[in-house]
Amino acid sequence: DVKVTQSSRYLVKRTGEKVFLECVQDMDHENMFWYRQDPGLGLRLIYFSYDVKMKEKGDIPEGYSVSREKKERFSLILESASTNQTSMYLCASSETARNEKLFFGSGTQLSVL
Amino acid sequence: RKEVEQDPGPFNVPEGATVAFNCTYSNSASQSFFWYRQDCRKEPKLLMSVYSSGNEDGRFTAQLNRASQYISLLIRDSKLSDSATYLCVVNKKDSSYKLIFGSGTRLLVRP
Numbered sequence: 001d002v003k004v005t006q007s008s009r010y011l012v013k014r015t016g017e018k019v020f021l022e023c024v025q026d027m028d029h030e031n032m033f034w035y036r037q038d039p040g041l042g043l044r045l046i047y048f049s050y051d052v053k054m055k056e057k058g059d060i061p062e063g064y065s066v067s068r069e070k071k072e073r074f075s076l077i078l079e080s081a082s083t084n085q086t087s088m089y090l091c092a093s094s095e096t097a098r099n100e101k102l103f104f105g106s107g108t109q110l111s112v113l
Numbered sequence: 114r115k116e117v118e119q120d121p122g123p124f125n126v127p128e129g130a131t132v133a134f135n136c137t138y139s140n141s142a143s144q145s146f147f148w149y150r151q152d153c154r155k156e157p158k159l160l161m162s163v164y165s166s167g168n169e170d171g172r173f174t175a176q177l178n179r180a181s182q183y184i185s186l187l188i189r190d191s192k193l194s195d196s197a198t199y200l201c202v203v204n205k206k207d208s209s210y211k212l213i214f215g216s217g218t219r220l221l222v223r224p
Contacts, residue, residue, distance in 0.1 A: 035214075040121070040216055041216055042115075042117075042200070042214045042215055042216035042217060043157070043200070043214040044214075045211060045212075048209075048211075050209065056208075056209065058211070090156060090157075098144075098145070098204065098210045100145060100147070100162065100204065101159050102157075102159070102212060104156035104157055104158070105156060106155070106156050107156055
């Protein structure tokens with residue numbers, strides 16, 4: 001079974017802190033994604049990556065950056081956390097370029113106080 | 114206007130009932146379509162793909178109407194374990210393929 005592991009299930013940070021969310025997948029997938037999920041808004045794509053050191057902006061990249069130094073690891077960085085970044089963050093990977101099946105991690109619930 | 118729209122529900126049905134969800138999408142260039150299921154406080158998981166000819170997987174039937182730009186999911190003989198949020202998902206191609214998620218329809222199956 002594909003496993004996508006997110007480093008923290010719950011995280012509490014203060015406004016202005018730099019926050020790192022880590023994601024690791026064990027199936028040698030090329031494609032990795034970061035989404036945030038908010039009530040009533042569904043999942044929204046923040047950033048994605050189709051290859052090591054490659055990244056592409058999703059629909060809501062403002063306030064975020066990403067890093068993909070190794071194929072299995074995709075990190076989401078909040079340079080200066082703000083309260084409107086309180087959300088559930090979901091990492092996902094897929095094996096095909098058409099991304100028809102995403103495998104998600106169990107999510108990180110981030111609270112910014 | 115959202116690219117993928119769903120009725121949030123909740124749909125509250127008794128065990129054994131048949132229930133149907135619809136979803137509409139706005140981008141006529143959308144390439145492929147899916148239903149994902151998300152249990153409470155869990156991650157989404159692929160339930161089934163949706164094909165123009167319609168497809169069935171046990172008690173679940175998915176249909177696509179490209180002309181009207183809507184997708185449906187029918188669940189027959191509902192079980193308590195079907196209680197979840199069902200996410201309608203559309204695969205769109207810009208410079209690359211991107212999955213666009215609806216905000217989900219919540220289903221509660223009661224004994």
